[in-house]
Amino acid sequence: MKRPAFLLPIAAVVYVAAAWQVSPGFYDGFAPQQPYNWVCPPLHISGNLPPTSGHLDIKVLGGVSDANSAFTDDAQVVMGFLPGAFDATGKTVITVDIKPVSPCPKSPGLTFSTNVYQITADAPLVKKANLVMRYSDIIAAPSNVYYATSPDGPWTSIGVLSEAQPFTIDVTTDKFGYYAAGYPTNSVSHGGPNSQLLPIAIAVLIIGVLVAGIPLAMVRRRRAAEGAGEEEDGG
């Protein structure tokens, strides 16, 4: 079968047109299935949907609260409770609520990579609960989960357990209050959004292809000419 060269540019144009219809970064599914829902979206984000709240009623049987998980409907925050996690004295049901906080709290020296969420319950914790927060894939990843008793702060780092899944950060806590994931603004470990790096990388690739391609083409042409010369000498 002949290999017509025009098919490749056509396929490239078709690809660019198809990729333009969806948000960037679909390669191999590393990105989250759903875009992050912001209370205060970063400037470059369009089509943002507001984040959702979550509510959970936990049954108390024989004075012991059930194991259960509270989560927002968009699954951006999940808080898991072990059996007997609450001081359930005098209660038959314990309610837990998770609400995104608006307007967006600010903290000097900190950059939040998530919304700030207020997590409340009508009974105190006596065992640590597991808190998982999802963050957006188009902003710098958080290094810590921060806690405050008021949206105005002060914000305290409560560390981080691990990256349980890509684009999530998890931590254990025995307090209710305000939570957000983020990083110190002056941190050097966070490079910031891709907005500058990707066009530069593309430019470097184009220049690299051109600069390396010219000598390679010259070497190939010289070899071809030498081969033709030898054939003529031999003939």
Add this chain to the structure above:
Amino acid sequence: MLSALTARPAVRVAVLASYILLVSWTRALASNAPHAATAVLVIGGLALALSAAAVPFDRLGLGRSRLGFRILGGFALAVVLLLPAAARAGAAPILPAFLAVPAIVVAVGEEIAFRGALYAALEDLGGAPVAIIGTAALWTAAHALSHPPQFLIAVAAAGLLLALWRWACKDLAGPIVAHVIADLAL
């Protein structure tokens, strides 16, 4: 069993396609498990590369001829793959650092499986058109569980472009280079 595989292209295609789809879908589902993403991606990438275990390098498109040009072609392909994201760089995602190695393993594994072993088997079965369309279709199906439906047209277009390169240049080095760069950059 092995002789039946090598003697009948249709059987080879069926076994290879089933294996590759099974590995891809298992990887997509298992990588959602807590604390499992890195290990699942690496194991999944290596399992995909295994599909080419009995295929000679030349049949995979990995011969040494004009290697410099082919790698350079991979950089050019990467430019095309990244162009839509670079033009809208503010909305381009960032790959977490801990996923860099898994991204490389998965990209290499997928290229060896789809544009390498599967392409060669499909070419034996029905020639280049079947190989190009077949790998693009199976590549899209393999990504059905890891991507939202609206992304699959772009995935199919990327599969078609990489398969056409494999056919036009008889080369797998370029698609490997391009796929690795694209996965790392985003």
